[in-house]
Amino acid sequence: MFKILHLTLDKMDNIIIKSLVIKATAKGEADAFLTLLSEAGKFYATIKGVKKANARLAYAAQPFNFGEYIFSKRGNNYLVTNCTEIDTFFDLQKDYDRYIAGCAVLDILDKITIDNEYQIFLLTLKTLAKLTYEHTLTEKQLLAFFILKLLHCLGLRFQVSANCASCGTDLAHTIYYEPYNNGIICAMCKTLYSMKIERGVFTTLKLLDASKMDSIAKLKLQDEHLHDTLLLLDKVIQNTLEFKSVVLDKMLNSKF
């Protein structure tokens, strides 16, 4: 299950690995079942007694907690025995919009398969850190960037080029997203399923796609185009990953 490169075994054969809690669900009276994203991919573990008052490791069972976890293997299951906190991203909760964007990141990660994807681990932590601490970047910029790069990491790169993804001609004023080939197409190639997209959305996608996270702030992106870009990326996720993020939908529909 683990990529040996990123994990350490202590003298008791416990596994020590940096992990982020993506989801925590109650298990029995006092325990929790965790979905974690680690340096070696996604995996699951139980943490005992965290719902009791004054539980020592209560923080380690909270979504967004990032720390160096220690797991012991019990049969086919992993049990959290300790956690050294690195960041809880607690300040994210002080801003509702940024918090919901963070929840959308976790929700998307929860629904996809991730094996040995160190890039996704880094992308996720960087996105959460910028959402929490770098308010010069909006939550929409960060979430759109996260989704585009995540699709790239998963090998599902969304085609954003100057030419129609179907016939190859230059894209004129009226353009569409076509779920069938997961690309942007011209008016001549549109089908019943194509969705018309604004030029500003197309430009936003192209700029974000070509950008690095540290240079997003320099891009001149309009909020309304970012909103529509996220609506389009929501469709792309549904089309390529075959699930619908309820949290992303909630974020996109709450203000309009």
Ligand SMILES: [Zn+2]
């Ligand atoms: Zn075409």
